[in-house]
Amino acid sequence: xxxxxxxxxxxxxxxxxxxxxxxxxxxxxxxxxxxxxxxxxxxxxxxxxxxxxxxxxxxxxxxxxxxxxxxxxxxxxxxxxxxxxxxxxxxxxxxxxxxxxxxxxxxxxxxxxxxxxxxxxxxxxxxxxxxxxxxxxxxxxxxxxxxxxxxxxxxxxxxxxxxxxxxxxxxxxxxxxxxxxxxxxxxxxxxxxxxxxxxxxxxxxxxxxxxxxxxxxxxxxxxxxxxxx
Numbered sequence: 001x002x003x004x005x006x007x008x009x010x011x012x013x014x015x016x017x018x019x020x021x022x023x024x025x026x027x028x029x030x031x032x033x034x035x036x037x038x039x040x041x042x043x044x045x046x047x048x049x050x051x052x053x054x055x056x057x058x059x060x061x062x063x064x065x066x067x068x069x070x071x072x073x074x075x076x077x078x079x080x081x082x083x084x085x086x087x088x089x090x091x092x093x094x095x096x097x098x099x100x101x102x103x104x105x106x107x108x109x110x111x112x113x114x115x116x117x118x119x120x121x122x123x124x125x126x127x128x129x130x131x132x133x134x135x136x137x138x139x140x141x142x143x144x145x146x147x148x149x150x151x152x153x154x155x156x157x158x159x160x161x162x163x164x165x166x167x168x169x170x171x172x173x174x175x176x177x178x179x180x181x182x183x184x185x186x187x188x189x190x191x192x193x194x195x196x197x198x199x200x201x202x203x204x205x206x207x208x209x210x211x212x213x214x215x216x217x218x219x220x221x222x223x224x225x226x227x228x229x
Contacts, residue, residue, distance in 0.1 A: 016218055021159065026150030028068055028101055029056040030109055033143040033167060037199055041162055042208035049160055049209070056147060059113070060105035063186060068148045070163060071098040097193040097203045099146055099165060102174065102186040114173055114187040118142065144168050146191050153211045162206040167196035 035055035043050050062068065075094035078087035103110040112119050116139045124131050146165040153159050174188025193202045216223050 019215065019219060021152050021161065023067065023150035023161070024152055026068060026148065027058045028062065028099070028103075029058055029147040029149070030113065031055040031057065031145040031147070033145060035145050037145070037166055038147065038162075038164060038206075040208075041160055041206035047158075047208055047210040047213050052147065056145070057109050059101070059103045059110055060107070062104060063102035063183075066100065066102060068150075069100040070148070071100065072096070095202075097165065098171070098190055099148060099163075099168065099193070100188075100190040102188040104184050104186055106185060106187075110187045112142075113144075113170055113189045114176075116142065116170060141169055143194070144191070146193075151209075153209075155210075156214075157211040158209045159211040159215075160206070160209040164199075164204040164206070165191065165193035166199035166201065166204065167194045168192065169194065 029052060031053075032055060036053035038050070038052055040050055042048060073094075073096045074092055077091045077093045079089035081088040103113070108119050108122075111117070115133075115135060117133065117135065119133060122131060122133050144167075146168040147162060148164075149160065149162040151158060151160055168191040170189050171192040172190040174186075174190075176185065176187070177183065178185060195202045213223075
């Protein structure tokens with residue numbers, strides 16, 4: 001038997017502060033469910049950000065306190081067995097992903113999300129510019145593609161992180177407060193991700209950018225060799 005090798009904690013530990021990410025700035029893009037799916041986040045050896053397919057609109061400024069809050073909940077079913085002090089089998093029975101944010105800009109897209117309506121057919125009054133619409137007695141369920149993106153670092157150190165819910169629907173809205181305080185009129189919405197037949201998933205994750213590429217080995221990823229290499 002080989003004798004155990006001794007070491008110290010200083011030799012064992014590996015703490016890398018350059019792997020701590022912060023969402024310095026970001027956006028939430030919403031598109032109709034009929035829009036094309038983003039195929040990738042970046043392109044080229046320099047990891048430049050790719051444009052989104054047509055139809056994705058930035059909801060604009062969102063409340064700083066919550067930013068874009070992504071949630072995930074998992075329900076399980078457990079089997080208890082005679083003589084065992086812990087479950088002998090655990091199965092995942094339900095998994096739910098969500099996105100919550102409070103939009104601060106009043107425009108068609110935020111009104112559609114918050115009110116659960118399709119306003120494409122609403123035409124402002126030709127004389128006054130007034131916009132008017134009603135909530136139907138039984139609103140229909142609308143599905144969207146929700147793409148959240150944040151950037152950390154600049155230039156050659158830029159890192160892009162994104163999440164895509166290819167089929168999301170608004171499942172909750174918060175109260176809307178009208179006052180002359182510091183907070184603007186907001187549109188607090190929660191979207192829940194559903195499995196999408198086109199994407200074959202309910203959630204897709206993207207990590208890229210020149211700063212990300214430079215840290216691949218430190219993060220534990222082995223980069224694929226260049227094509228033709």
